[in-house]
Amino acid sequence: MPTPRSAAATTAAIRSSAVGVTAGLIGWFVLVELVSGILQGYYVPLFSDIVVKLGIHDSDVNWFEASQLLLSALVVPVLAKLGDMYGHKKILLIAAILTAGATWWLVFATSFWSFLIAWALQGFYVVWLPLEIALIFERGRRQSRGVSTTRRAAGLLVVGLQAGAIIGALAAGRIFTATSGDLTTTLMVPAIAVTLIALVIWFGVPESTPEPGRSLDTWGFVILAWGLLLITGGLAWMRMIGEMSLGAGAWVWVIALVIAGLAVFVGFVFYELRQKDPAIDIRVLRRPEMWPVQATAFLVGISLLGAQGPLSTYAGTDRSLGYGLGLDATERSNIIGVYLVSLIVGAVVFAITSRRLSPRIVLIVAATLVGVGYALFLPFHLELWQVLLNLCIAGLGCGALVGALPAAAAAAAPTGQTGIASALTNTTKTIGGTFSSAVFGVVLAAGAGAVASQTAASLGGYLTVWAICAAGGFLAAVLLLFVPKVAFADAPPA
Secondary structure (H helix, E strand, O other), X not given: OOOHHHHHHHHHHHHHHHHHHHHHHHHHHHHHHHHHHHHHHHOHHHHHXXXXXXXXXXXXXXXXXXXXXXXXXXXXXXXXXXXXXXXXXXXXXXXXXXXXXXXXXXXXXXXXXXXXXXXXXXXXXXHHXXXXXXXXXXXXXXXXXXXXXXXXXXXXHHHHHHHHHHHHHHHHHHHHHHOOOOHHHHHHHHHHXXXXXXXXXXXXXXXXXXOOOOOOOHHHHXXXXXXXXXXXXXXXXXXXXXXXXXXXXXHHHHHHHHHHHHHHHHHHHHHHHOOOOXXXXXXXXXXXXXXXXXXXXXXXXXXXXXXXXXXXHHHHOOHHHOOOOOOOHHHHHHHXXXXXXXXXXXXXXXXXXXXXXXXXXXXXXXXXXXXXXHHOOOOOOOOHHHHHHXXXXXXXXXXXXXXXXXXXXXXXOOXXXXXXHHHHHHHHHHHHHHHHHHHHHHHHHHHOOOOOOOOOOOHHHHHHHXXXXXXXXXXXXXXXXXXXXXXXXXXXXX
């Protein structure tokens, strides 16, 4: 029979070995998220040249983002559920291969529709982070420290993601210049990166242990897809109304599509409650440690995904109007760079503080920072230093939340549902971003032409945007108060 000293030594050795395995896994995933960030940042500086190559209008670029967001909202829950059923590594590898194929397709696409389809299919990379969170959580749970390990890892993964976005944005223009404006060669760089990362996943990432006896609720996912299509279609139509100044009759279609989508979601809930192995377990979503997390993901999507366009246009607005910063494209990109750095700092701070503070408290503080940052825009927005300060405060909160929410959802999910729970935070965040983007487009377009410039939005429109973002942050902080104080903690060792 082992002595207490030998038992303690054995336990320490096991934990040390587990830490090493998990640390190595996190290292591979940081590389994966670095490439994910490169995909998100690389193409933005090249859009003007892509427009020329394809012979399209600048406004057509909006369809790229819309198509990719829609595809990710549809496929991420399905792929995450398949990861829970058959192994998260298998699905992660498949998603990486599909992303690599689409990225190579972009290199040789010569028409708008070909490029649009390839761009949409490239959106499979969005499922990488939820699957990585599930793999880390499942591996850590075997040593009764899945939650704490996942929290720290999530912060590091977000650091890799945002660092990749900065690297991609900075590298694209320089590579384009170095190749004497050869767009085909320039677009090969992210394709090569994704191909290499698929090999990293294949050879470097261990497989998780799927739960036996699971099944895919095909009809549940079909109903969910129709609900998402109707809602996002209505929101896209709302944005077009704002941009094209369509008549009041166009709003009938918006209302009809949104109501139809909500009706489909109501039917989806009743259908899922009758399923033995539902596509999305509504009973899990109703848990007090789960629904505030998903609601927060929706609310943070408002500012994280929806407010970047208005920020860029405000920074470029001529100061002669009495507001705006009057910055050129390079100076505006520097503002975005500062914001991305604040996201990295927020993710790092979350990874460090989550070891000592309650994860619930960290989430509440992060959401409050988002609210404070955007609320400060209301009185302070006329000087560059004011805008940067406000963005840094909001960025700290957003950076922490981007890393915290998938980890919190995985911690609140039962065994075998970590992948789908983590992925839902991405889906709800995307819906929040789509919703806010449509609303902000209408709000800003409503004020255009009411000022000296016929193209600039009114100050009232920008104030409304910032007020909505601030309200979203503060509301998220309030909702997180309903999370039990003991939530997101490691299970006691057996």
